[in-house]
Amino acid sequence: MILTVTPNPSLDRTYEVPSLDRGEVIRATGERMDPGGKGVNVSRAVAAAGRRTVAVLPLGGAPGALVADLLDAQGIEVAPVPVAGATRSNIALAESDGVLTKINAPGPELSPEEQELLLETVREQSRDADWIACCGSLPRGLAPSWYAEVVARAHAGGARIALDTSGRALLEALRERPDVVKPNAEELAEAVGRPLATVGDAVKAAEELREMGARAVLASLGADGQLLVEDTGTWFASARVDVVRSNVGAGDSSLAGFLVAGGSGPAALASAVAHGAAAVQLPGSVMPTPDDLDPAAVTVTAQVPVDRELKEPVS
Numbered sequence: 118m119i120l121t122v123t124p125n126p127s128l129d130r131t132y133e134v135p136s137l138d139r140g141e142v143i144r145a146t147g148e149r150m151d152p153g154g155k156g157v158n159v160s161r162a163v164a165a166a167g168r169r170t171v172a173v174l175p176l177g178g179a180p181g182a183l184v185a186d187l188l189d190a191q192g193i194e195v196a197p198v199p200v201a202g203a204t205r206s207n208i209a210l211a212e213s214d215g216v217l218t219k220i221n222a223p224g225p226e227l228s229p230e231e232q233e234l235l236l237e238t239v240r241e242q243s244r245d246a247d248w249i250a251c252c253g254s255l256p257r258g259l260a261p262s263w264y265a266e267v268v269a270r271a272h273a274g275g276a277r278i279a280l281d282t283s284g285r286a287l288l289e290a291l292r293e294r295p296d297v298v299k300p301n302a303e304e305l306a307e308a309v310g311r312p313l314a315t316v317g318d319a320v321k322a323a324e325e326l327r328e329m330g331a332r333a334v335l336a337s338l339g340a341d342g343q344l345l346v347e348d349t350g351t352w353f354a355s356a357r358v359d360v361v362r363s364n365v366g367a368g369d370s371s372l373a374g375f376l377v378a379g380g381s382g383p384a385a386l387a388s389a390v391a392h393g394a395a396a397v398q399l400p401g402s403v404m405p406t407p408d409d410l411d412p413a414a415v416t417v418t419a420q421v422p423v424d425r426e427l428k429e430p431v432s
């Protein structure tokens with residue numbers, strides 16, 4: 118079973134707009150609502166792959182009830198933590214030229230009792246978990262060391278941890294040796310405090326994250342593909358994509374692909390890239406099913422193209 122923990126979930130609202138004109142009334146040509154938050158998306162993708170998953174998440178107010186209904190309609194098993202504050206709504210504005218602008222709200226502040234209940238729920242649900250995926254930003258109230266605490270507890274209980282977060286929450290958790298961390302290019306650059314211009318820069322930064330405590334690093338590099346650096350080797354993978362419709366949740370889909378394929382080694386990396394490539398070709402944060410995957414479009418190599426310039430360098 119793959120348990121996901123999303124301390125700051127969201128109701129994701131996507132509006133399709135011709136273009137963004139600041140200061141004007143913009144008429145949307147389409148809209149959709151998805152249950153969101155990075156761990157929630159990982160659960161949706163794991164379930165779409167036909168594997169058992171449970172999503173732990175605080176839920177509050179009318180948006181929280183809507184997130185619960187949407188997850189129920191998708192058959193996702195949820196271990197909810199009722200909270201007083203309303204679950205946030207995050208907005209994505211998708212322009213017709215493919216540019217996507219996202220507005221992420223801070224979310225409710227969790228009281229000390231709610232924080233304790235969240236930790237306790239994670240503990241209870243961890244019993245049958247092979248992997249625990251801890252994903253996304255921390256809501257107000259949770260200390261930057263919160264993920265570090267979850268990693269320590271999970272390891273004490275024998276589960277493996279995949280962590281997808283950023284900033285101080287990531288840096289503090291590294292000391293507890295998470296089994297895999299999944300930064301995107303920006304998060305990787307921020308963690309090591311320098312820009313990334315080439316695939317080789319990303320390899321060096323991933324190696325540094327391992328020196329800081331991560332056992333493995335699965336770095337997602339947007340249109341450039343993905344990199345896996347672990348004890349047994351370093352691999353680079355990419356996939357052919359015809360049309361990008363929405364990259365919201367592509368990283369979450371690829372983390373799910375990595376975990377359902379075993380969570381280590383080149384075959385798991387290939388699955389991660391196949392899931393990311395399929396996700397960007399679907400609207401909103403729709404997660405791919407096995408029918409959407411095209412494993413033949415994926416290439417994986419141990420000959421990492423270190424001199425290749427990133428299409429989206431991080432300055």
Ligand SMILES: Nc1ncnc2c1ncn2[C@@H]1O[C@H](COP(=O)(O)OP(=O)(O)OP(=O)(O)O)[C@@H](O)[C@H]1O
Nearest residue numbers: 301337338339340342358365366367368369393394
């Ligand atoms: N423009 C693109 N073209 C082709 N593949 C893409 C593109 N964007 C993303 N992907 C695929 O999806 C994977 C994850 O994307 P990305 O690195 O943007 O994740 P992310 O920033 O963590 O996303 P999110 O936080 O929205 O889940 C990439 O490694 C790649 O396989």
Ligand SMILES: O=P(O)(O)OC[C@@]1(O)O[C@H](CO)[C@@H](O)[C@@H]1O
Nearest residue numbers: 127153154155207221253254366
């Ligand atoms: O604010 P966070 O927690 O960093 O990210 C939240 C979020 O942007 O991540 C998912 C896409 O990865 C969306 O479903 C959600 O809106």
